[in-house]
Every structure is written in C-alpha cells, then in structure tokens.
Amino acid sequence: MPKLFTGAEIVYKCLEDQKVEHIFGYPGGAVLPIYDELKNHPSIKHILVRHEQGAGHAAEGYARSTGKTGVVLVTSGPGATNVVTALTDAYMDSVPLVCISGQVPTHLIGTDAFQECDTTGITRPCTKHNWLVKDINDLPRIMHEAFEVATTGRPGPVLVDIPKDIQFAKAKYFKPKKKIKLKGKTLNKFNQKEIDQLVDLMKKASKPVFYTGGGVINSGPKASVLLRELVSITGFPITSTLQGLGAYPGDDNQFLGMLGMHGTYEANNAMHDCDLLINIGARFDDRITGKIDEFSPKSKKVHIDIDPSSINKIVKVDLSIVGDVSDVIRSITKTLKKKNLNLEKSNKQKISKWWQQIQKWRTKQSLNFVNSNKIIKPQHAVQRLYELTKNQDTYITTEVGQHQMWAAQHYKFNKPNRWMTSGGLGTMGYGLPAAVGVQVAHPKKLVVDIAGEASILMNIQEMSTAVQYNLPVKIFILNNQYMGMVRQWQELLHEKNYSESYSKALPDFVKLAEAYGCVGIREKTQMN
Amino acid sequence: MTKSKSAYSTPSKLGKIDTHIIVVWVDNEASVLSRVVGLFSGRGYNIESLAVAEVDQKNNLSRITIVTTGTPQVIEQIVLQLKKLVPVHKVGNFKREDKNVIFKEMALLKIVANPSKIKKALNACKKYNPVILDQTNKSAVIQITALRKEIDSVTKNLKLFGLVSASRTGAVAMTRGAEIFN
Numbered sequence: 001m002p003k004l005f006t007g008a009e010i011v012y013k014c015l016e017d018q019k020v021e022h023i024f025g026y027p028g029g030a031v032l033p034i035y036d037e038l039k040n041h042p043s044i045k046h047i048l049v050r051h052e053q054g055a056g057h058a059a060e061g062y063a064r065s066t067g068k069t070g071v072v073l074v075t076s077g078p079g080a081t082n083v084v085t086a087l088t089d090a091y092m093d094s095v096p097l098v099c100i101s102g103q104v105p106t107h108l109i110g111t112d113a114f115q116e117c118d119t120t121g122i123t124r125p126c127t128k129h130n131w132l133v134k135d136i137n138d139l140p141r142i143m144h145e146a147f148e149v150a151t152t153g154r155p156g157p158v159l160v161d162i163p164k165d166i167q168f169a170k171a172k173y174f175k176p177k178k179k180i181k182l183k184g185k186t187l188n189k190f191n192q193k194e195i196d197q198l199v200d201l202m203k204k205a206s207k208p209v210f211y212t213g214g215g216v217i218n219s220g221p222k223a224s225v226l227l228r229e230l231v232s233i234t235g236f237p238i239t240s241t242l243q244g245l246g247a248y249p250g251d252d253n254q255f256l257g258m259l260g261m262h263g264t265y266e267a268n269n270a271m272h273d274c275d276l277l278i279n280i281g282a283r284f285d286d287r288i289t290g291k292i293d294e295f296s297p298k299s300k301k302v303h304i305d306i307d308p309s310s311i312n313k314i315v316k317v318d319l320s321i322v323g324d325v326s327d328v329i330r331s332i333t334k335t336l337k338k339k340n341l342n343l344e345k346s347n348k349q350k351i352s353k354w355w356q357q358i359q360k361w362r363t364k365q366s367l368n369f370v371n372s373n374k375i376i377k378p379q380h381a382v383q384r385l386y387e388l389t390k391n392q393d394t395y396i397t398t399e400v401g402q403h404q405m406w407a408a409q410h411y412k413f414n415k416p417n418r419w420m421t422s423g424g425l426g427t428m429g430y431g432l433p434a435a436v437g438v439q440v441a442h443p444k445k446l447v448v449d450i451a452g453e454a455s456i457l458m459n460i461q462e463m464s465t466a467v468q469y470n471l472p473v474k475i476f477i478l479n480n481q482y483m484g485m486v487r488q489w490q491e492l493l494h495e496k497n498y499s500e501s502y503s504k505a506l507p508d509f510v511k512l513a514e515a516y517g518c519v520g521i522r523e524k525t526q527m528n
Numbered sequence: 529m530t531k532s533k534s535a536y537s538t539p540s541k542l543g544k545i546d547t548h549i550i551v552v553w554v555d556n557e558a559s560v561l562s563r564v565v566g567l568f569s570g571r572g573y574n575i576e577s578l579a580v581a582e583v584d585q586k587n588n589l590s591r592i593t594i595v596t597t598g599t600p601q602v603i604e605q606i607v608l609q610l611k612k613l614v615p616v617h618k619v620g621n622f623k624r625e626d627k628n629v630i631f632k633e634m635a636l637l638k639i640v641a642n643p644s645k646i647k648k649a650l651n652a653c654k655k656y657n658p659v660i661l662d663q664t665n666k667s668a669v670i671q672i673t674a675l676r677k678e679i680d681s682v683t684k685n686l687k688l689f690g691l692v693s694a695s696r697t698g699a700v701a702m703t704r705g706a707e708i709f710n
Contacts, residue, residue: 124563125570129614132558149614185612291537309608312601493533 004170007136007162008037011100013173014143015044020071022047022062022440024055028075029115031102033167047440047469050461052079054433056086060095061434064420065395066441067220069150072099077115081122085427087157088126092424093243094218096155098146105165106134119161130159136169144176153185154307155218187306188323195331197319198302199339205276207354208236211259214243215281215305217416219325224416226329227280233336235348237358239267241282242408242423250412256358260288262405265366266358271296279303281325284314304328367409376523378403378478382410382450385476394418395438395447399431399455402484407450429458432475436462439471453479454503463516477509543599549631549701551620552610556582556590560615564592567613573598573606577698589617593700628704634697635679640667641690649689653682
C-alpha cells in the first residue's frame with residue numbers, strides 16, 4: 001500500500017518538487033497545520049513578514065529579480081484579504097506568484113465562521129486561476145497545476161485555498177506530470193510567414209522604432225541578449241516602457257529613454273512620427289498611448305506578445321506575432337541574417353535622416369533640471385545614487401509616485417531583473433517589501449528601495465522583517481513632505497488646490513529606523 | 529482643443545455595435561460560470577442572455593451560450609479573454625445575422641382564461657411550435673420555441689388572452705448542415 005501523507009505534508013512535497021526555496025508568509029488559525037509541518041522541510045525557508053500585503057510584494061520582488069515563482073502562505077479571512085492588493089499588483093504586472101491560503105474547515109464554509117471569507121470569490125478577478133480544495137485527493141494535482149498556470153504563457157498570480165480539515169486529511173502524493181495540458185493555451189503560435197512580413201516591413205521602413213516592455217524581462221535573460229543583438233544589427237532606435245527597463249542598456253546611444261507620460265521628448269516624438277512601430281512585449285498601456293486616435297498616426301504597427309488577448313485590445317495593429325519574445329526575436333534575427341540583409345550598413349543610410357531628427361529632439365534634454373546648491377534636487381539625488389552604485393550589480397525597487405519616475409528616468413539600468421516597480425496597479429508601499437524579497441534571493445547584492453516619504457509609510461513595518469533576517473536593504477527616501485505625484489496633478493489639473501496631499505505629522509525617519517534596529521541617516525544639504 | 533481635466537484620456541468614438549452569440553465549452557466544475565460571467569462584468573461587457581447546461585457527462589463538459597453586444601474590437605476581446613480562462617476548452621463566435629446558425633429560445637407561457645381565449649392564445653403561438661404541457665378548463669401552459677424578438681412580440685399579444693406568467697430560457701445555438709464547430 002502506498003504511503004499516505006497529510007494535506008500539509010503534500011503542500012511541502014509539492015513545493016519541494018517545484019524547487020521552491022523560500023516562502024513568504026504569516027501564520028494564523030486556519031493555516032496552522034501547514035506551519036506545523038514547516039520544521040520537517042529544511043530545504044524550504046520561511047520568511048515571516050509583518051503584514052500579508054508585504055508577503056505578496058516580497059514574493060513579487062523575489063520573482064521579478066530571479067525569474068522564479070514567488071510563493072506566499074497566508075491564513076484565512078484577513079490573511080487572504082490583505083494579500084489581495086499584492087495579487088492584483090502581480091496580475092497587472094504579470095508576475096508569477098503561487099499564494100496558498102488557509103480556509104475554515106469544509107463543514108463550516110458558508111456559515112460565516114470565524115475568519116471566514118470567500119477567498120476564491122474575492123481573488124477570482126485578480127488571479128489567472130484559483131482553486132478551493134474540497135477533496136484531499138485533488139491536492140497534489142492542484143498544487144502542480146498552480147505552478148504550471150502561474151508560469152505558462154503570460155505569467156501571473158494564482159491562489160490555492162485549502163480548508164483546515166483538508167490540511168489534516170491524508171492521501172497519496174503524485175509527482176508533477178511531465179507536461180500538464182492547458183487546453184491549447186500554448187505559447188508560440190507564430191509562423192515564418194509572419195516573421196517574413198515583419199522583415200519586409202523593416203526593410204521598407206525609413207523611420208522605425210522598437211517599443212519594448214516587460215514581456216522581454218519575463219521571457220528570461222536570454223531575451224535581453226537577443227534584443228540587444230537585434231537592435232544592433234538593425235540600427236533602429238529603441239524605447240522602453242517602465243517595466244521593460246534594463247532589457248536594453250540605459251546608457252546606450254540607440255536607447256531613447258523611457259516613453260510615455262513620464263518619458264523623454266525624443267522617445268515620445270519618435271513614437272509619434274515613426275513609420276514602423278515594433279512593439280515587443282508591451283501592451284499599449286494608457287500611460288503610453290494617451291488618446292488612442294492621436295497615437296502614432298503615421299505608422300505601420302507590429303505587436304509581438306505572448307498573450308493573444310493583448311493584441312488589438314487597445315491599438316489595432318497591422319501585424320501581430322503571438323509568441324514568446326525570445327523565440328520571436330531569434331526567428332527575426334535568423335531571417336534577417338539568412339536574407340543577408342546587411343541592415344546595419346544598408347539601413348544606416350536609409351534611416352540616417354531619422355537619426356538626425358532624433359538627435360535634434362535629444363538636444364532638448366527633456367529630463368534636464370536646474371540644480372540647486374541649497375536644497376537636494378530629487379533628480380540629482382537619483383543621479384548621485386546611480387553614479388555611486390553603477391559599478392556594482394545593484395537591484396533597485398521603488399514605491400509609487402514622483403520618486404519612482406525620477407528613478408526610472410535617471411537611473412540607467414543595463415541588465416534585466418534589476419528593476420522592480422509597481423507599474424500597472426501603481427501600489428504605494430510596494431518597494432520596501434519587494435526589496436526584502438529581492439534581498440532574500442540575492443543576499444550578497446546591493447538592494448535599494450527608492451522611496452517617497454508618503455509611500456514608505458504604507459509598508460514601513462517590513463523593516464522589522466529585514467532586521468529579523470539580517471537583510472541589508474537600503475531605503476532611499478526622497479522626502480519633499482508631499483504626495484508628490486498627487487500634488488503634481490493638482491497643480492496641473494486642479495488649480496493648485498493641494499487637497500490633502502501634504503504629509504503632515506511625519507515621523508522622524510532617523511529615529512524610526514533606529515527604533516527598528518536599523519541605521520538612519522538624514523541628508524539635508526547638497527550631497528556629494 | 530479643450531484641455532482634459534484628468535490624468536486619463538478622453539474616450540474615442542465608438543464603432544458599430546453588433547449582436548453576437550458566443551458559445552463556450554467549459555469543464556463542468558465549481559465556479560466556472562462565475563469565472564465566465566465575472567469576466568463579462570469585470571471588463572464591462574454586456575450579457576443579453578445566458579444559457580448553460582452540461583452537454584457531455586463522460587467528459588464533464590458544459591456548454592455556455594451567451595448573447596452579447598459590442599463593437600468588433602470588443603467582441604474580439606471577449607473571445608480572446610474567454611480562451612485564456614483555465615476551464616475553457618473552446619469558444620465559438622457567431623453574428624446574430626449569420627444564416628448558417630440556428631438560434632432558438634424556449635418559453636413556457638401560462639394562460640389563465642376561458643377556453644375560447646385559450647384557443648385564441650394557442651392560435652397566436654401557431655408559428656412557434658406550440659406544445660400544450662398542461663391544461664385545465666381555466667388555464668393552460670404552452671411551450672413555444674422561437675427567436676428572442678418573436679417571443680417578445682408574442683408575449684405582448686398574449687396579454688390580451690390571459691397571459692399571467694412567462695418563463696424564458698436564453699438563446700441556444702447550433703450550426704446548420706453536417707459541419708461542427710471546432
């Protein structure tokens with residue numbers, strides 16, 4: 001007779017078989033059997049956060065900086081509802097997470113039991129899929145399927161809700177199947193004909209631009225290598241979304257900087273005036289396009305994306321290529337080389353006027369600012385941080401707001417997976433727990449959370465987590481005593497009515513750091 | 529151009545709105561209907577009618593038929609978003625005007641009236657395959673199958689002949705001829 005395992009044991013056996021090394025969580029009544037079992041699985045390290053939202057963002061930071069799946073463990077009721085923001089954040093930014101939540105025992109579901117909530121109901125719109133485990137015999141299959149769904153195609157969060165009695169019940173364990181069938185939700189649907197069409201468009205273009213996004217990062221480090229090769233052999237200019245930063249070196253001459261609402265003059269003008277727009281792994285977000293009718297009116301548009309539902313969702317495109325970014329770029333480069341189109345040389349001539357135009361736009365120096373010798377300009381602070389950290393492998397996370405945009409504009413990333421920021425959902429309080437997750441994954445690396453004084457207070461409790469696990473996270477607060485981004489909009493659009501955007505009664509951050517057992521340093525004047 | 533007082537763009541002009549019948553084959557499992565319906569409400573799509581039932585007991589498959597309206601872009605999104613759901617096997621999409629597809633709704637109509645009025649009521653339903661499921665000397669329950677707008681108009685007429693209650697299904701669909709949808 002095969003050995004029987006409890007539900008809690010099965011959870012860990014699955015995590016072990018999925019090669020999970022770290023989980024981020026917080027215990028509670030309905031998840032205690034799983035916590036009880038933790039001690040028997042030394043290969044899995046649990047990071048105790050101070051709030052379940054922090055667990056979610058830490059797992060996101062962990063996932064984004066490693067390419068692995070982040071794992072979260074929370075209890076029922078408030079444990080599950082607290083993690084909803086992080087799940088939504090991961091859903092918007094396509095971060096693979098597996099969240100395991102405890103649930104009240106099966107016989108109490110639906111009775112408004114203590115710490116009961118409809119977890120699968122609440123998380124249905126903010127996960128790729130979720131499961132309520134009602135039969136212990138389904139648990140191994142569901143756990144493995146959860147990892148498969150989280151990482152297949154466009155990555156995202158999933159949730160497995162396990163009632164307490166299921167955690168105690170016993171069943172056989174099964175290893176993951178070689179390939180779980182996901183009903184044709186396959187990755188690569190493109191063919192050579194589409195690649196040929198794209199190459200043809202590239203050949204004809206005189207004002208081309210690459211517009212790349214988080215899909216390049218999600219496709220793995222090899223995608224960035226392939227992208228650099230493609231950009232180099234074509235000689236085309238390239239711009240990137242917020243999530244795509246680092247896929248292409250930020251200090252390279254072909255890079256126009258970030259595009260969109262907070263992007264550079266040259267990037268946005270290139271997008272507007274181009275005759276060929278090649279979107280690689282980005283999603284025509286409204287922060288990029290603005291008004292759709294006026295977006296890049298003169299261009300042929302090509303969209304390369306792993307998610308078929310991203311195609312034509314916002315902007316109607318002339319050519320769509322559904323597939324994993326790495327595979328698509330590899331095909332493009334191969335085809336370019338095979339047809340022996342020495343684009344680099346022949347094209348340089350053809351697009352030289354385009355580059356001249358771009359150079360003209362560049363002279364505007366749209367990110368320039370007037371420095372001061374009295375106060376510390378935030379842009380200057382980020383620039384100094386960049387200068388002093390660029391020679392080591394640095395990981396940057398941010399909160400959400402002006403500081404985030406200054407970081408995106410002035411910190412030049414040259415590697416993928418080094419930049420963790422909440423883009424789609426715009427979650428203030430993301431940066432510190434994300435930095436904790438990054439530091440757990442990369443204990444020897446420099447991890448900096450660039451923050452504002454308002455955002456940092458949203459998940460400041462995670463300093464305690466950092467101290468407990470000796471995680472030397474640096475928090476770089478740009479304190480202007482305002483919710484800067486809110487104020488910026490009020491200034492622009494609401495007649496400078498700065499309604500409730502002033503950060504009153506701020507704590508003394510130096511003392512606060514010390515209270516948590518960290519070191520706090522205040523810099524009031526021009527830094528060196 | 530007036531300056532937008534918002535950090536969001538203003539809406540573009542809407543395209544032409546068509547009625548489509550979307551057919552979804554799903555695993556018959558807990559909450560699958562909620563996933564499909566939640567996708568519609570969450571993304572602001574419209575549901576005019578909905579019909580769901582298990583069609584394959586062995587493979588545990590249900591067939592969901594949804595009548596919806598939207599611009600071509602929205603309809604395309606609906607199909608692509610549905611295909612992403614884990615329990616969804618395949619999705620069919622037909623225009624209501626499509627001559628190769630049969631659409632039918634069923635209605636149960638309760639008439640409370642004297643026999644002569646009931647006869648008139650039955651007569652009014654003549655074109656829609658009426659079946660008398662129950663009859664007393666004061667009442668009748670009539671089943672009809674027809675298109676949505678036909679049922680709309682017949683129920684309106686039947687008010688005169690003692691219609692007191694109508695129960696209707698959503699539309700179901702089937703392609704004509706030997707072809708099946710894959």
